Amino acid sequence: MSPSLEALRAQVRALETGVAAPRVVPLGVPVLDAWLPGGGLTLAALHQVEGARDEWDDGPAAGFCLALAAPLIAALDRPLLWVARQADLHGPGLAAMGLDPGGLILVQADGDREVLWAMEEGLRCGALAGVAGEVAELTPTAGRRLQLAAEVNGVSAFLLRRRFGPLRRAEPPSVASTRWRVAPAPSGSAPLAALPGRPRWRVELLRCRGAAPGNFLMEWDDASGRFALAAALRDRSLGPRPAEIIGSGGRRAG
Amino acid sequence: MLAAVDRAAAAAGLGPGMPLADGRAQVPGLKTAALTPLEDARALARLAEWCGRYTPWTAVDPAGSDPGAGAGLLLDVTGCAHLFGGEAALAADLAARLTGLGFAARLALADTVGAAWGLARFGCDRSTPWRVVPRGAARAALAPLPPAALRLSAAGGELLARFGLNSVGALYDLPPATLEPRFGPELAQRLRQALGLTPEVLSPLAPVPPHVARRVFAEPVMTAAPLARGLEKLAGGLCRRLESEALGARRLELTVYRVDGSLRRLALGTSRPSRDPDHLARLFAPEDIDPGFGIEVMTLAASVTEPLSALQMVLNPEGGAGAQDLAGLVDRLGARFGLGRVFRQRPVESHLPERASGLASALDPAGPAAWRRGRPRPLRLFAHPEAIEAVALLPDHPPARFRWRRVRHEVVRAEGPERIVPEWWRDDPGQAEARDYFRVEDAAGRRYWLYRAGRRWFLHGLFA
Numbered sequence: 175m176s177p178s179l180e181a182l183r184a185q186v187r188a189l190e191t192g193v194a195a196p197r198v199v200p201l202g203v204p205v206l207d208a209w210l211p212g213g214g215l216t217l218a219a220l221h222q223v224e225g226a227r228d229e230w231d232d233g234p235a236a237g238f239c240l241a242l243a244a245p246l247i248a249a250l251d252r253p254l255l256w257v258a259r260q261a262d263l264h265g266p267g268l269a270a271m272g273l274d275p276g277g278l279i280l281v282q283a284d285g286d287r288e289v290l291w292a293m294e295e296g297l298r299c300g301a302l303a304g305v306a307g308e309v310a311e312l313t314p315t316a317g318r319r320l321q322l323a324a325e326v327n328g329v330s331a332f333l334l335r336r337r338f339g340p341l342r343r344a345e346p347p348s349v350a351s352t353r354w355r356v357a358p359a360p361s362g363s364a365p366l367a368a369l370p371g372r373p374r375w376r377v378e379l380l381r382c383r384g385a386a387p388g389n390f391l392m393e394w395d396d397a398s399g400r401f402a403l404a405a406a407l408r409d410r411s412l413g414p415r416p417a418e419i420i421g422s423g424g425r426r427a428g
Numbered sequence: 429m430l431a432a433v434d435r436a437a438a439a440a441g442l443g444p445g446m447p448l449a450d451g452r453a454q455v456p457g458l459k460t461a462a463l464t465p466l467e468d469a470r471a472l473a474r475l476a477e478w479c480g481r482y483t484p485w486t487a488v489d490p491a492g493s494d495p496g497a498g499a500g501l502l503l504d505v506t507g508c509a510h511l512f513g514g515e516a517a518l519a520a521d522l523a524a525r526l527t528g529l530g531f532a533a534r535l536a537l538a539d540t541v542g543a544a545w546g547l548a549r550f551g552c553d554r555s556t557p558w559r560v561v562p563r564g565a566a567r568a569a570l571a572p573l574p575p576a577a578l579r580l581s582a583a584g585g586e587l588l589a590r591f592g593l594n595s596v597g598a599l600y601d602l603p604p605a606t607l608e609p610r611f612g613p614e615l616a617q618r619l620r621q622a623l624g625l626t627p628e629v630l631s632p633l634a635p636v637p638p639h640v641a642r643r644v645f646a647e648p649v650m651t652a653a654p655l656a657r658g659l660e661k662l663a664g665g666l667c668r669r670l671e672s673e674a675l676g677a678r679r680l681e682l683t684v685y686r687v688d689g690s691l692r693r694l695a696l697g698t699s700r701p702s703r704d705p706d707h708l709a710r711l712f713a714p715e716d717i718d719p720g721f722g723i724e725v726m727t728l729a730a731s732v733t734e735p736l737s738a739l740q741m742v743l744n745p746e747g748g749a750g751a752q753d754l755a756g757l758v759d760r761l762g763a764r765f766g767l768g769r770v771f772r773q774r775p776v777e778s779h780l781p782e783r784a785s786g787l788a789s790a791l792d793p794a795g796p797a798a799w800r801r802g803r804p805r806p807l808r809l810f811a812h813p814e815a816i817e818a819v820a821l822l823p824d825h826p827p828a829r830f831r832w833r834r835v836r837h838e839v840v841r842a843e844g845p846e847r848i849v850p851e852w853w854r855d856d857p858g859q860a861e862a863r864d865y866f867r868v869e870d871a872a873g874r875r876y877w878l879y880r881a882g883r884r885w886f887l888h889g890l891f892a
Contacts, residue, residue, distance in 0.1 A: 233875065237807055237892020253754075253772075264809035264889060265773035265785030269799035271807065271892055275773045279790045281761055282769040292761055301754040358873035361841070370841045370869040373892045394892065 183384075199249050201242070203392065203401045210352075211384035215242060218328040219351035219383075220321040222312075224335035226357035226376075232336050234375050236263070236308075238356040239334045240273060241394055241401065243304055246330055247277045252303040255296040257281040257289045258336075259308065272399025277303075290316050297323040297331060306332035317349045353381040362393045362402070372402060431463045435532065435554070468499065475531075476501050476633050481644075481685040481725040482518065483508040484636040489545070500548070502541060504630050511644065519558040529689045533557065539566045541630065542622030546570055546577030546596070567623055571597030578618040587611060596622075637681065637729040639673075641665035648687045648722025652714040655723070662728040663709035676701025676736030682712055685725040692718060696763045699791060700755050701734040707756050711763045758790045775799045779848050781809055781888065804843060804867040806877040806889025813886035818878065826866040827878065832887050837870035844868075845880075867891065 198214035200207045207213050215221065221242060225235040247254050254277060256263065261282040265275040279302075283289045286309045296305040297320070312333065324331040333350065355378040364371030377390045393402040430451055433442045437458070442451050452458050472488050479486040479501060489500030505518060512518040519537050526533040536547035536559045543566035550573045552559055561569045570577065573596050575588040588611065593599060599607070599619060608616040620626040641662045649655055659682075670677060678701055682694045696711055708728075717723070761770045774788035775798045784805075818830035826842035844866030863879040865888070870876070875891035 231874065231890050233807055233890030233892055236890075240807075240892070255757075260811075261769070261771075262808045262811065263773075264781070264806055265775065266781065266799060266803075266805035267807040267809065267889065267891075268773075269775075269801050270803070270805045275775075275785070275799060276788075279758070279770065279772055281765065283765055288765070292764070295760055296757060299753050299757040301757070358875070360871075360873040361869055361875070364841070368841055369843050370867055370875055370891075373875065374873060 199245050201245055201401060206390060206392075206401075209379070209385055209388055209390075210382065215246070215330075216351050216383075217246070217330050218324055220317065220324050220331045220333060220349070222317075222333045222335065222348055222350035222353040224353075224355055225337065226355055232334070234358045234373070235334060235336075235356045237271065237373060237394065238354065238375050238377060238392070239306060239332050240268070240271070241392075242354075243306060243330075243332055244273055244399060247274075247303045250303040252301060253277050253279050254303050255279050255281065255292075255299075255305045257283050257292040257296070257305070257307040259283060259285060259289065259310075270396060271394070272396050286310055286312075290320070293320060293331060293333075294323050297327045297329045300327070300329075302329060304330035304332060306334060308334045308336040310336060312346075312348070314346050314349060321349050321351065348381065350381070351383050352379065354378065355380055359391060372396060430460075472499050472501070473633070475689075478685065478689050478691055479503055479522075480633075480683065480691070480727070482512065482522065484634075484640060484727075484729075485630055485632045487630050487632050500545065502544075502630055504632075505537070511642065516560045519560050523558040525689075527557075535559075537561065538569070539563060540622055540624045541628045542579060542618060543570055543624075545579055546573055546622060550574060550577040567600070570622060571595065571600065575599065575615075578615065578622055580615060580618060584612065584614050588615070635731075637731045639666060639669050639675070639677075639730040639733060640727055641669065641729075642725065642727045644725050645723065648724050650719045650722045655714045655717060655719070655726075656709075658726055659709045659712055659714065659728070660705065662726060663705040666728050666730060667703040667705045667708065670703040670730060670733065670736075674735060674737050675730070675733040676703045677708065677730035677732070678734050679730070679732035680708060680711065681729045681731050682717075683727045683729070684717055684719070684723045685727075686720040687722040687724055688720060690720060692720075695731070697732075697767055698759045699762060699767065699789070701736040702755075702759070703736060704756075707759065710756075711759055713764070755791060778851065780851060781805065781848070782811075783851075803846065804877070804891070807892045809877075809889040810887070813879070813888040816878070816885050816887050818880075818885035820880075824864070826868055827885065830868075830878065830885065830887075832876070837868075837874070837876070839868045840871050841869040842866050848879075 197217045198210070198212040199217060200214035201210075210216075223235050223239040223242070225232045243254050256278050258280070259282070261280045263278065263280065268275040268278070281292050283292050289307045289309050293305050293307040296302055312335065317333075320331050320333065357376040357378075359374040359376045361371040362374050372393050372395060374391060374393045377392050379385075379388045379390065381387065395402040429448060430442060430444055430446045432444055437455065440455050442454065442458075448460065469488075476486045476488050483503050483505050485504035487502045489502050505515070509515040509518045512521055515537050519535055523533060523535055534548045534552040534557055536544045536551060538544040538547055538561040543561065547559055547561060547569060551569065575593060575596055576585045577596060580588070599615075604616070607619065617626065621628045643658050643662050643665075645654070645658065649658065666677070677698060679695065679697045683691055685691045694712060694716065698711070702708060758770050768787070770790050771787045772790055773785040776784055776786040778784050814832065816830045816832045818827035820827045824845060826844055827839055829836060829838050831837070845864035847862055847864050849862045850860060861881040863881045865877060865879045868876055868878055876887055877889040877891065879886055879888055
């Protein structure tokens, strides 16, 4: 992309939102960072993570949501506010993933409305790395409020869709800056083939402002607490995405 | 037996102590209601609480709880009267409100509890339902009243009547030294109390918080905007008071007094002492305050305080505005959900997974080094392990397949067992069996934490 077009985009964005060009924090995965606009996860925006459509438990989705937030916590050196109906994130489990459980302030709220209220309240506070919330349903209005609050206050928001029952109707469109769908994948290499290895996720970038959708296979390195470099691949097993067919203006495919 | 009568019945010649049959005979259409002393006492206590809109020092009169004689409330309005436009205005306002609430009330305001008690019962009548006795005039005001106005027991009053002492004034003429030997200690004590020679202390209904701010609305308030403004003013007033003593509030009590005589209390705590008016006012959500038919008076009290010097507010040792912001956020969330539900996790030395993490204050993190690593622990740990159907090929082997929430999972990879033995030093029923934990991965790559206790299998957590 030419520098003048980049500058023009920044100007338009500043006009639209009243804030200057978004800052990004790299996720530490070259393939993904190259795919995302600006070279990383946009700060001061709403990022939505959900489990695969047929998944009942949300271990991979929760893990990926934490993985997205981890570089942010590390870069800003501030706590992350995690609001949920059930505060069942397990401290030793976080430590086993290589994350610092002390970097999370957990809030147990009573329902979706309370979760969203607490998230907005957290977004107004300048002392947090970000705000994450688990909700069962998200209306477009609530999503827009969160996205606006994140943009205006300059704090990132993560929304984890956690299902407590079967999906009843089609998903409403989301206004989130990025939207990810996470499914489990057979784990990576282990010293013995019979043992579970590093967690792997089949991540679908459903929507991203300023980038094409894509599929990725990600691997998490428990020992270092970051994405594993070697195994992060574009997932081609699902066939080419529309972006690749069209060619999308010379964007580098990973 | 009649315990109490209203004005009309008294005019018809009825009185307390009269048998009900006699009363019915005298007044054929007499309406009666059963005496319910407990409910009366409760209603009186509620009324005393409502009087907190005037002063925090309110109490149910211990000497006047007999319904026939008229139950009483005592209010210490020292230093409060000017808020309502003077003592006379306060008394008139209170009398009018009590009438509006449906009470037949007499009230007197005097230097001492004793004088006010006597004047309210014997110095007021229908035409003058309230009286204010100026400072120092209690002695003269009491003089024409009967001796019963001194809060005497029935026997004491009778004794005086036999001596022909029919007014309090007659007692003034007797040498004080002779009162006690002749009429017993009660009379002498009561007389000294009424005249202010012996101090008498009110025992208030609730402990009176030393730091209170009060706001009286000109008109009953029902909407959120004026409530929010009132809260800001209250918080400002309270914080000025706290500042003069270098204190910060740890616990706040907001009381709203509604038009219909009911009241509502909201109490909440702060995570650290604070006297920032904006912060304290924001802790209360105006929509949480149910205004009913309108709110007349609000009080904000700091019921628990801690020292907070001006220096601490300026030079925050933990780093500037960020830490203050975080404390404010934690307080707001805590006010809504309870401070115990806003927390960080801290490591606990326990092998049992459900005890391996404890609650810590949201404001002070533990370092990452303190957490034990190296063993598989799930990202989400269920508070209640869920029973599953599992099949293992050999006794100590991981399950080959299992069924959880009606979905069948084929186990492809597994790690374990990790045996976790219950902590025998805790007397905890239901924890008697050792558990063999397995980390398993199914064909799709989902990772679960299962355990076997005896012959039964449970799913205890989810991995990322």
